[in-house]
Amino acid sequence: MIISNNQAKTINRFVPHTSTVPANEGQTVGLFLRERVSPATLEDRNKKVVLMIHGGFAPATVAYDLQYKDYSFMRHLALAGYDVFAMSHTGYALSPRPYMDDPANVDDSFQAELIPHILKEKTPPHYPYKLVSSQTEWDEIATIVDFICELRQVAQVSLVGWSTGTPRSGGYAVQNPSKVDKIVMFGIAPFFASEKPPTVIPEKGAPTLLQTKDFLLNNRWRDHVKTPDQLDDPQVCEAFWQEAMSIDPVGAQWERNGQGIVRAPNRMNFGWKSNLAQIKAPTLMLLGEFDDYDKRIEAWHALNCPHKMFIKVAHSSHFMQFEKNRHLLYRATAQWLQNGSVDGHQSGEFFGDADGKISFL
DSSP, X not given: OEEEOSSOEEEEEEEEEEOOSGGGTTOXXXXXXXXXXXXXXXXXXXXXXXXXXXXXXXXXXXXXXXXXXTOOHHHHHHHTTEEEEEEOOTTSTTSOOTTTTSGGGBOGGGGGGGTTTTOSSOOOOSSOBOOEEHHHHHHHHHHHHHHXXXXXXXXXXXXXXXXXXHHHHHHHHHHOGGGEEEEEEESOOOOOSOSSOXXXXXXXXXXXXXXXXXXXXXXXXXXXXXXXXXXXXXXXXXXXHHHHHHTOTTHHHHSTTSSOEEEEEOEEOOOHHHHHTTOOSOEEEEEETTSSHHHHHHHHHHOOOXXXXXXXXXXXXXXXXXXXXXXXXXXXXXXXXXXXXXXXXOSEEEEEOTTSOEEEO
């Protein structure tokens, strides 16, 4: 599907992929991929191509292309001259969600949110395993990158990752260094509990995790809004939620008070810390000062690539792309992907103040 305007067009695709997810291994599935690009960029033989990789509870369109005022990260990069793609992994709309529509397959610790209106009582999962793994997600990125490279006749793409999208993009970059130009990571994920994959895959558990509107917006976001102007438009929180519900009609019906609930796959995560030491592509990391900073900063210290830069972003939480200082994130990303520098700086540790100006940390 193609949606055009005078400045850019939106192209939605489903990319064929041979699944390595245990629940549907070997099946050909369609991974959702959105593109935002201006006609002029498509005509540029030296165009810069970017793939954006989402986090744990917000698929591509919610994380990067929010249809609310000027809050689309994808649109900003497209208007800056980039050919911008964003993918959704298995377990996230609009990609496949095997076994996730069955409420019995919600992890036991979240089933209380579905009782008694969806489930009468706690119910053992009908598919008693976690759904996806770090490796299955790296495999999906590989399929998408190969598709983009062939589609746009380029040898490399740059990667942008948010939250859990940082170990996803970092792991792919380690396994496929020749296909990655530059990397931007923000809201960096903390280290996983294990560096090694489970002894037996799939690991026992259940396929689906949940987050309520109250928990996501209040315990994960608004609780980390510490300054009066951090949210220059507080209504963006509601816009974020409504976008998430609009693309998940099942989750929209599951919560007891009619507000809906966010569904995400239960993952088998591994390899993040060790991959940080092996990334070769020039990498920019940004972390909000109110984003569990002391824990997440460990990823920066583990990053060992020769060309790297870090920005601590003032007045920002884990959801910085929807807050006032998003303009620093947008600007820094566009500059890094173009030049491998931000405001003339190529390396080091910096502080971005409330007005978006950076100085040495």
